[in-house]
Amino acid sequence: MTIDAARPTGIATDRLRRIDDHLTSYVDHGRLAGWHVRVSKGGTVIHDSMRGLRDREADLPIAADTLYRIYSMTKPVTSVAAMMLYERAELSLNDPVSKFIPSFADLQVYVGGPAAKPVTRPATEPMRVKHLLTHTSGLTYGFHHTHVTDEIMRLAGQEFGPPAGMDLAAACDSWAAMPLRFDPGTGWNYGVSTDVLGRVVEVVSGSSLAEFFASEITGPLGMGDTAFRAVDADRLAALYALGPNGVVRYDAFGNGALKTPDMLSGGGGLVSSMDDYWRFTEMLRRGGELDGARLLSDRTVRFMASNHLPAGADLEQFGIPLYAETPFSGVGFGLGFSVTIDPQAAALASSVGEYGWGGLASTYFWVDPVEDLTAILMTQLMPSSAYPVRQELKQLVYGALAD
Numbered sequence: 593m594t595i596d597a598a599r600p601t602g603i604a605t606d607r608l609r610r611i612d613d614h615l616t617s618y619v620d621h622g623r624l625a626g627w628h629v630r631v632s633k634g635g636t637v638i639h640d641s642m643r644g645l646r647d648r649e650a651d652l653p654i655a656a657d658t659l660y661r662i663y664s665m666t667k668p669v670t671s672v673a674a675m676m677l678y679e680r681a682e683l684s685l686n687d688p689v690s691k692f693i694p695s696f697a698d699l700q701v702y703v704g705g706p707a708a709k710p711v712t713r714p715a716t717e718p719m720r721v722k723h724l725l726t727h728t729s730g731l732t733y734g735f736h737h738t739h740v741t742d743e744i745m746r747l748a749g750q751e752f753g754p755p756a757g758m759d760l761a762a763a764c765d766s767w768a769a770m771p772l773r774f775d776p777g778t779g780w781n782y783g784v785s786t787d788v789l790g791r792v793v794e795v796v797s798g799s800s801l802a803e804f805f806a807s808e809i810t811g812p813l814g815m816g817d818t819a820f821r822a823v824d825a826d827r828l829a830a831l832y833a834l835g836p837n838g839v840v841r842y843d844a845f846g847n848g849a850l851k852t853p854d855m856l857s858g859g860g861g862l863v864s865s866m867d868d869y870w871r872f873t874e875m876l877r878r879g880g881e882l883d884g885a886r887l888l889s890d891r892t893v894r895f896m897a898s899n900h901l902p903a904g905a906d907l908e909q910f911g912i913p914l915y916a917e918t919p920f921s922g923v924g925f926g927l928g929f930s931v932t933i934d935p936q937a938a939a940l941a942s943s944v945g946e947y948g949w950g951g952l953a954s955t956y957f958w959v960d961p962v963e964d965l966t967a968i969l970m971t972q973l974m975p976s977s978a979y980p981v982r983q984e985l986k987q988l989v990y991g992a993l994a995d
Contacts, residue, residue: 607992608639614988615981619644621893623979624840624954625832626654627971628866631989634964635874639992646829646972647843659817659828660970661849661858662869663951664917666766669818669872670858671725671928673793673804675892685927689729689788692795693761695768696788700731702771707743712771719776720959724789725927726900730772731783738914739778741773752845753855754792760801760855770965773912780805780901780911780925790858801856810868812885815877817865821852828863831953834978842974851880860952871964876959896945897932897961899924917976918949919983940983941990963993988994 601865611629616622627642630637639917642654683692690697715730723729734745735752748770749755754763767788772779790801797804802820808820822828831846832839848861875882876897879890888896890969901910907920908929918930922937929947932938948958954976957968967989969982976982 593681601632602993602995603638604992604994605638607988607994609871610991611985611988614644614984616643618979624971624973624981625830625839628654628656628658628968629885629967629969629985630866630870631967632870632874633778633966635877637870646827648830648832650830653827656711656867657817657827657865658970659822659824659863659865660862660955660972661829661831661846661951661953662862662955664864665864665949665951665955665957666858666860668876668928668949669805669809669862670786670790670793670801671857671896672887673809674721674725674789674929675888676808677793677796679892683721683792685720687721688718689721689724692792693764693768694790695765698724698767699730699776700771701775702739702741702744702773704954705740706746706759710744710771715772715775716832717776717778719772721789721792722900722927723776724785724792726780726925727782727785728777728780728901729777729783729785730774730779730781731767732773732781732965733783733790736782736914738912739773741834743827744770744817747854753853753857760787760791760794760857763855764788768828775807775883777902780907782914782916783861786859786928787855788856790856793858796842800805801858802852804979805862809872809887812887813868813871813882815864815871816950817868818862820856820861820863820874822849822863825850827865830971834975839973845974846972854947866968869968869970873957873968877961877964877966895925897929897931897945897959898926899933900926904933906937906944908937917956940986942986950982952976952977954978955980956985965989965993 628642631639699715705711736742747899833842880888922934924931932946943962946960950956954973
């Protein structure tokens with residue numbers, strides 16, 4: 593992409609170059625194979641740079657059209673899909689999930705015992721659509737390794753996803769049969785909530801999640817590289833993982849992006865490119881519209897990007913301290929995004945109301961309505977907690993703002 597010469601005021605260009613210097617050190621020291629960063633302000637791209645390799649073993653460089661597994665950066669897309677149906681009054685945020693997926697009618701909550709024989713009680717509150725959007729459903733992920741409910745998922749063969757051959761409808765039924773970590777609405781826990789939300793989208797729309805995305809979101813926004821599999825395997829970056837002896841290639845996990853999965857994961861299944869996801873973030877920054885395609889009203893986007901945790905709490909107060917794609921202090925949660933509510937508590941010189949999310953392979957984005965700014969990091973290293981690159985990128989970007 594060509595960077596517009598007529599840049600917005602309030603940007604110290606020499607300071608933006610610090611991004612390249614800092615992140616290049618990650619490549620030089622073998623911590624990242626490669627990366628691509630884009631920062632825009634007021635819709636103008638003010639910094640776009642890439643370094644390193646999309647495939648170290650084949651010596652193939654990161655390119656403008658490289659494809660990335662965005663994993664949990666799929667969640668905001670699914671959340672937008674659900675809110676499009678909300679705007680059409682085809683669902684309500686207070687609707688019980690069981691209205692769309694009957695197996696969620698008689699939920700149980702874990703109270704004790706081992707994973708093989710848990711003791712449960714009936715949930716005191718129905719799981720509602722709003723609980724799926726805010727991760728307050730009580731559902732979890734098997735890969736957390738912090739609670740018995742996580743172990744129950746692993747015993748069912750569901751650490752990073754359901755067993756082969758299980759589609760989304762069957763996966764949802766299997767999750768509904770497992771005990772919740774807590775009653776819906778009483779805590780925040782990162783889990784398969786957005787996958788269940790994707791199934792709600794399917795039931796309400798009468799389309800598969802892939803069909804809904806293509807006809808209602810990625811198609812209208814011109815996001816031709818975004819799908820549940822790599823549209824061009826030659827452009828797909830290799831996936832790497834941080835192991836005990838350093839960064840290693842992880843084809844056993846990464847090759848899943850080469851074919852359409854059995855389960856269409858609204859929580860983590862999309863492959864995308866920088867240009868595509870930039871168009872998605874621009875739609876959010878512009879209040880739900882891009883190039884004449886309006887997906888949401890600006891009021892709905894503001895509503896999604898506000899903190900929905902009870903009494904204005906942050907994740908440190910209301911969440912369970914475990915792996916997630918965001919810090920907890922000073923950060924709340926909206927309808928599909930983390931939301932900064934106290935930059936001082938977050939210890940980052942960002943803005944109140946800045947929102948975003950990341951993915952398992954260290955990808956990340958945020959939108960700052962105060963600064964009229966978006967930023968995206970694309971790379972392919974899991975887990976995303978391996979290095980503090982996201983926080984450092986924020987420090988570098990905000991350090992370049994100078995009114």
